[in-house]
Amino acid sequence: MKEKLQAFFKSFGLPRLIIAGFLLLLLILAPFVGADLPTQISNIINRFSWNGILVLAMVPMVHSGCGLNFGLPLGIISGLLGATLSIELGFTGRLSFFAAILIATPFALILGAGYGFLLNKIKGGEMMIATYVGFSSVSFMCMMWLLLPYHSPNMVWGYAGKGLRTTISLEGYYNQALAGILPIKIGNILIPTGTLLFFALLAFGIWAFLHTKTGTAMTAVGSNPAFARAAGINVDGIRLLSVVMSTWLAAVGILVYEQGFGFIQLYMAPFYMALPAVSAILIGGASVNKASIVNVIVGTILFQGIVTMTPTVMNNAIHMDMSEIIRIIASMGMILFALTRKTEATR
Amino acid sequence: MNKKIDFREVLQRSLVPIMFIVICAIGIPLSGLSVGYLANEIMTRMGRNIFLILSLLIPIMAGMGLNFGMTLGAMAGEIALILVCDWQIVGIPAMVLAAIISVPISIALGVFCGSILNQAKGREMITSYIMSFFINGIYQLVVLYMMGSIIPIRHGSIKLPRGYGIRNTVSLLSMRQKLDNLIPLTVGGVKIPVATFLVILVMCLFIVWFRRTKLGQDMRAVGQDMGVARDAGINVERTRIISIVISTVLAGFGMIIYLQNMGNIATYSSHSQIGMFCIAALLVGGASVDKASIGNVFLGVILFHTMFIVAPKAGATITGDSMIGEYFRVFVSYAVITIALVMYETSKRRKKKAAGRELQDLQGHGGDDLRTADLGTL
Numbered sequence: 001m002k003e004k005l006q007a008f009f010k011s012f013g014l015p016r017l018i019i020a021g022f023l024l025l026l027l028i029l030a031p032f033v034g035a036d037l038p039t040q041i042s043n044i045i046n047r048f049s050w051n052g053i054l055v056l057a058m059v060p061m062v063h064s065g066c067g068l069n070f071g072l073p074l075g076i077i078s079g080l081l082g083a084t085l086s087i088e089l090g091f092t093g094r095l096s097f098f099a100a101i102l103i104a105t106p107f108a109l110i111l112g113a114g115y116g117f118l119l120n121k122i123k124g125g126e127m128m129i130a131t132y133v134g135f136s137s138v139s140f141m142c143m144m145w146l147l148l149p150y151h152s153p154n155m156v157w158g159y160a161g162k163g164l165r166t167t168i169s170l171e172g173y174y175n176q177a178l179a180g181i182l183p184i185k186i187g188n189i190l191i192p193t194g195t196l197l198f199f200a201l202l203a204f205g206i207w208a209f210l211h212t213k214t215g216t217a218m219t220a221v222g223s224n225p226a227f228a229r230a231a232g233i234n235v236d237g238i239r240l241l242s243v244v245m246s247t248w249l250a251a252v253g254i255l256v257y258e259q260g261f262g263f264i265q266l267y268m269a270p271f272y273m274a275l276p277a278v279s280a281i282l283i284g285g286a287s288v289n290k291a292s293i294v295n296v297i298v299g300t301i302l303f304q305g306i307v308t309m310t311p312t313v314m315n316n317a318i319h320m321d322m323s324e325i326i327r328i329i330a331s332m333g334m335i336l337f338a339l340t341r342k343t344e345a346t347r
Numbered sequence: 348m349n350k351k352i353d354f355r356e357v358l359q360r361s362l363v364p365i366m367f368i369v370i371c372a373i374g375i376p377l378s379g380l381s382v383g384y385l386a387n388e389i390m391t392r393m394g395r396n397i398f399l400i401l402s403l404l405i406p407i408m409a410g411m412g413l414n415f416g417m418t419l420g421a422m423a424g425e426i427a428l429i430l431v432c433d434w435q436i437v438g439i440p441a442m443v444l445a446a447i448i449s450v451p452i453s454i455a456l457g458v459f460c461g462s463i464l465n466q467a468k469g470r471e472m473i474t475s476y477i478m479s480f481f482i483n484g485i486y487q488l489v490v491l492y493m494m495g496s497i498i499p500i501r502h503g504s505i506k507l508p509r510g511y512g513i514r515n516t517v518s519l520l521s522m523r524q525k526l527d528n529l530i531p532l533t534v535g536g537v538k539i540p541v542a543t544f545l546v547i548l549v550m551c552l553f554i555v556w557f558r559r560t561k562l563g564q565d566m567r568a569v570g571q572d573m574g575v576a577r578d579a580g581i582n583v584e585r586t587r588i589i590s591i592v593i594s595t596v597l598a599g600f601g602m603i604i605y606l607q608n609m610g611n612i613a614t615y616s617s618h619s620q621i622g623m624f625c626i627a628a629l630l631v632g633g634a635s636v637d638k639a640s641i642g643n644v645f646l647g648v649i650l651f652h653t654m655f656i657v658a659p660k661a662g663a664t665i666t667g668d669s670m671i672g673e674y675f676r677v678f679v680s681y682a683v684i685t686i687a688l689v690m691y692e693t694s695k696r697r698k699k700k701a702a703g704r705e706l707q708d709l710q711g712h713g714g715d716d717l718r719t720a721d722l723g724t725l
Contacts, residue, residue, distance in 0.1 A: 070473070122692035127473040129692065132685040139678035143671055163668070275480070322492065328484030336481055339474045340466035 015337045019283055019330055023302055026309040033316035038188035040309060047304040049179065049195035050260040051280070053253035054273070055300045056199070057246050058281045059206055062291040063215075064242035065222035066119055068281075068338075071130035072274035073138045074115055075250020078107035080141070083255060083264050084164065087173055088152045097174035097259055104251040111137075112247030116240035134274055142267050168264040177259045195260060202249070203293050218242055222289055279303060279331035282338045306330060359690055363683060364633045367650040370679070371657065378660035385656065386537045392652040393645075394527060394540040395608040397547050399601030400625045400644045402594050404554055407639045408563070409590035410570025413626045416460045416475035416591065420598025421618040422486045423452035427599070428606060429490070429517055429614070433500050437521035439529065442603055449599035456482060457595035461588030468573070472636075472688075479622060490614060513614050523610035543604060550597070551641050566590055570637070627651060627680040636691035654679060 030037050054072065061069045082104025091099040115133060119126050146163040150156055155168050169175075181194025209215045220228040221238045229235050254273075258264050281291055284299020310323035375385070399417070406414040427449035431441045460478050467474040494500050495511030505517045527540035557563045568576040569586050577583050602621070606612055629639060631654075632647020655676050662672020 118689065121696075122689055123696070124469070125688065125692040125695075127470060128476070129685065129688050131473065131476065132681055132688060136678065136681040136685045139674060139681050142674040143678065146668060146671055146674070147666070320492070322488075325484055325487050325491070328480065328487070332477055332481035332484060335477045336463065336474065339470060339477065340463060 015330075015334050016283060016285065019302060019306065019334065022330070023305045023309065026306070026313045029317065030309065030313050033313055035309075035312045035316055036188065040312065042189045042191075043308040044301065044305050045189070045191055045196075046179075046260065047308055048300050049192045049199060050257045051253075051277070051304060052199040052296065052300050053202055053249060053256050054277045055253075055280045055284075055296050056203055056206060056293075057249035057253050058277060058286070059210075059291050059293070059296060060218070060242040060245040060249070062281075062286060062289060063210065063222045064218045064239045065225060065289055066239060066243060066246075067127045067130070067288055068278045068335075069130060069246050069250075070127050070274045070278065071115060071134045072246075072250050072277055073134035073270040074111055075108060075247040076254045076270040076273055077137050077141050078111055078247065079104045079251035079254035080264065080266060080270070081107045082251060083258060084150065084155060084168075084266075087155060087168070088150055090152075092173055094174060094177045094180075097177035097255065100174065100255050101252055104255065105248065108248040108251040109244060112244035113240065115247060116243030119243055120236045120239055131274070135271065138268065138271050145266050164266055166265070166267050166269075168266070170258060170262050170264060174255075174259050175262045178256065179260055192260070195256060198256065202252070203296065206245075206249075207293050214238070214241070275335070276303065276307075276331060279334045282334045283331075286338075287341055288338055303331070356694070359694070360633055360635065362690075363631055363686065364646060364650060367631050367654060371650060371653045374654065374657040374661040377664045378657040379664070380657060380660060383536050385653070388656050389649060389652055390537055390539055391527075391608065392655075393648050394543040394547075395605050396625065396628065396648055396652070397644060398543075398550060398604045399598060399621065400629050400648065401547070401550050401554065401641070402597035402601050403625060403629055404639055404641070404644070405557070405566070405590050405597075406594045407634070407637065408558070408570055409566040409587055410573070410637065411464065411475075411587060411590060412472040412636045413629075414475055414591065414594050415472060415622050415626070416464075416478050416482075417594060417598040417625065418479035418618050418622045419456040419460055419482050420449075420453050420595040420600075421602040421621050422482060423449045423456060423595070424599040424602030424606070425612055425614070425618060426452060426486075426489070428519065428603060428612060429494070429500075429505065429513060430498075432517055432519060432521070433502050433505060435502070435521070438525045439522075441522045442526060442607055445603050446600050449603065450596055453596040453599040454592055457592035458588060460595065461591035462584075464591060465584050465587055483619065486618075487615065515614055517612040517614055519606060519609075519611050522607050524608055526604065526607050540608075543608075546604065554641060562586070562589065623680060623684070624651075627683050630683050630687040635687060637695075651680075 027037075027040075030040055057072060057075060058069050061067065079100075082100040082102070085103045086096045086100035089099070089103075115130075118133065119130070122129055148164075150162070150164055154172075155164050157163050157165055176192075178194040178198050179192035181197075184191040184193055210219065217228065217233045218238050218241070220231065220233060221235050225235055228238075254270070280299040280303035281295055282299065283302045284295035284297070286292070286295040286299065307323075307327060310326050311321060314323055314326075315321055399421075402417055402420065403414055406412070424445070427445040427447075430448060431445040436444055460475065460482075463478060464471045464474055489498075491512045493511075494513050495506050500506050500511075500513070505514055506512070507514055524540075526542050526546070529542035530545075532539045532541045558567075565576070565581045565586050566589075568579065568581060569583050573583050576586075602618070605621075606617065609617075628647040628651040629643060630647070631651040632643035632645070634640070634643035634647065658676040658679075659669050659672035662675050663669040665671075
């Protein structure tokens with residue numbers, strides 16, 4: 001029994017255990033320090049629905065052995081292009097959300113293909129280069145947001161008449177486009193059913209895909225590329241496909257995030273968005289080359305739980321807002337831990 | 348065959364500097380800045396940054412790539428400066444004392460960072476990069492919550508009004524440019540920080556000397572091939588940790604020099620971008636992930652900072668919006684690092700492939716199994 005327990009701890013990982021324990025502690029403490037538990041739970045569910053798909057975007061690339069997708073901002077850029085163009089073209093209401101997804105798709109496919117092509121050239125160094133591809137694309141788009149000829153008065157700076165604003169309100173466009181579908185209210189808990197269903201749909205899609213022939217090939221490429229090549233699988237092609245999928249999911253993910261949040265954030269906002277998503281999936285039990293849908297769901301709940309719970313509970317308990325620091329240490333510690341595991345370090 | 352590859356390598360290595368020379372050549376006239384102003388600015392920035400960038404050289408020698416963890420040293424330097432500032436010591440003695448205090452902190456952080464990196468061989472860069480974020484969290488914990496409550500801080504001018512934690516900016520007026528102005532010299536209107544350059548010179552000599560020592564040779568051997576180095580009886584792990592420790596300590600000194608020139612510490616943001624800018628500058632000078640020299644450092648600082656100074660003005664002239672130039676220089680910094688990383692990885696793969704082919708030729712048809720295994724790991 002003891003050995004079994006030890007093996008479980010070992011496979012689960014100490015940092016993960018600490019984080020899960022910490023969240024549990026917060027949940028127990030919450031009522032005692034006067035934080036309203038239903039509101040907290042409602043917040044966690046809400047934030048889960050915003051962020052779930054961004055975390056899901058990690059899965060294909062991890063599966064094909066491309067490592068953690070630190071290049072998430074590239075997909076986010078495609079999503080932002082879709083969002084702004086959809087508004088610029090005059091779509092309103094819920095329709096603008098689906099228009100945004102539709103417009104973002106070709107950008108995600110093209111950028112993702114280029115990104116995947118690059119990653120195939122530099123096998124073994126994916127994560128570092130992915131990080132910098134993300135950074136470069138975000139800072140490049142900073143210039144583009146100013147220069148591209150957008151005209152919609154709801155998006156550009158009022159006095160200059162050109163250049164997009166840093167935050168754009170989605171009121172009248174796709175604010176709560178998904179969350180507004182069939183919301184369920186139980187007491188203080190508000191469940192955004194539409195968003196959760198949309199997440200479930202995509203998650204199921206990925207799960208189903210991973211069980212098709214191509215999906216199995218993807219897992220094979222990730223776990224043993226030499227074997228996969230010997231089995232006649234087009235390794236580079238599969239990797240490219242996984243990167244395109246990840247990029248597209250990131251594009252959709254940011255749109256879902258925005259419909260919940262209510263604003264489009266441009267310029268430097270996507271810069272560090274990869275890190276929370278990366279640490280979320282790792283907290284959920286994924287490793288650098290292994291990830292499942294369960295990891296995504298568990299990880300997002302745990303991570304968002306900590307993000308929402310720490311400020312309120314900590315503030316009420318010790319009148320000190322250390323939440324930001326705890327978040328940094330927990331999430332970065334988790335990524336560090338995952339990077340030091342010996343899982344085919346060099347390929 | 349060999350010559351062809353050499354030529355290609357030379358071209359690849361000088362591609363980034365040439366690109367930058369072109370950017371600067373276009374940017375300088377467009378910006379409308381006077382030569383005197385430019386020369387002054389660049390001289391200041393050389394004094395400010397070179398020491399920091401020199402701290403990157405030793406991990407590169409040990410084959411650990413660009414040490415994004417140099418931020419750790421920078422944080423150690425800042426903590427030391429805050430303490431010295433609180434003790435109200437002024438001038439050069441304050442800087443020396445800060446340097447001394449930073450050493451144990453840097454060593455502790457360096458050992459920690461180095462041993463983590465030893466567990467992540469093959470992905471040192473991304474690990475050291477995440478490490479800098481992780482330690483930044485700890486740094487904030489120390490500076491924002493422990494200073495003033497656990498670590499005694501006396502003076503209200505650097506403490507937050509609530510009684511603990513350090514203010515957003517700490518003024519270093521008492522040691523502002525004390526080192527730069529120690530030996531005043533002005534040549535043709537250009538102020539030269541002689542003493543700072545002397546310190547940098549000593550540092551350069553140290554690096555040149557260090558390369559020739561036993562330890563330096565060991566590091567190079569480890570950088571070439573860890574397996575071979577281990578067979579030769581070198582303690583690979585220890586050597587790698589030492590290289591990171593030296594880099595962290597030097598980065599701490601570098602940060603102190605950097606901040607005495609700036610004249611104040613932005614407590615929570617001074618260090619956050621420093622790694623990125625130093626690495627970008629080094630790469631602009633023609634260094635790569637596995638090879639960097641002192642020459643690269645100097646050339647890099649001059650080219651990178653020229654671009655940095657002229658970009659906003661030039662951007663404003665071209666597009667009528669100064670923000671474009673600001674974003675442009677940030678974009679260029681990141682793009683340079685991206686290009687350098689991609690070039691490094693592709694050339695590494697090419698070399699591996701060439702080695703695999705050689706092995707294949709040597710073994711004829713006998714070593715089929717080994718060959719496929721080898722190719723698979725590419």
